[in-house]
Amino acid sequence: MHNPTGPAGQSATALPTPGQSVGIILIEDDDGHATLIERNLRRAGLTNGFTRFSDGQEALDYFFSETSAFAREELPPSVILLDLKMPRIDGLEVLRRLKADRRTASLPVIVLTTTDDPREIERCYELGCNVYVTKPVEYDAFIEAVRRLGFFLQVVKLPAGAR
Template sequence: MATNGETVGIILIEDDDGHATLVERNLRRAGVSNGFLRFSDGQEALDYFFGDPAAADDATGRPAPRELTNFVVLLDLKMPRVDGFEVLRRLKTSPSTAAVPVIVLTTTDDPREIARCYELGCNVYITKPVEYDAFIEAVRRLGFFLQVVKLPPGHPLSRP
């Protein structure tokens, strides 16, 4: 998956280990072989993006946020501690992350929640089918989309 000569990474913010495994495995099967970072709840993601920059360089093995250039966030809504709505709001209102593409990937198909996500600035909203085979097919199609999507030239995240 290349855009302007660079690869696009995936940041998956998903609390369900089973869903996270299925998403990563099936995106890879669809040809998305780039880096994956996974956060298991919204607070963990917010700490990564907006916490102490020195703490991001700890022993997690994750690149520091300032090292990321081209990436897409796949975001679940229903998570413990901090939900996906708050993560989306923070990402889109902060100048350092406002341009980051956010794809909401959730089981919720409530029209009010869909509208709220777009109002908060999500780029794409995808409902995860509850049925296993349909879920796998949806992720596979997302993988094909991620291989052809074009992003603006990557710029490292700025830190205040």
């Protein structure tokens, strides 16, 4: 089940405000990592709405269900932060399905994972990921990587079709 959150209880499906141009869709099975990611993106100044899925199946159901907010086009432009190692359906399959479907192919996908295997990195880019970020194992380095990602997400601009 996804967990939409935003500033002051604002739903992730709300229309963007001038200070909120890009929604964040976090697909991450580790609750601790998800909390650290959201908390430190907010500390970096990100006020964007967040929607979280704890496995690949939840995410695919969200994107491809006929009744989802995504299908009804009620979401602001969004960026996906995607972990690779997840139960049920892994991140590689989620990436493959998102980039293969014309409705979701333009969504920017940032792979955010502990895997630094060059073959896996290459495979993600072949499947269409836009950015690959390795989560450092050391706590302080992980926090710093997320903070830098937050600064990047504050300035990123998406094409109109990347809803």
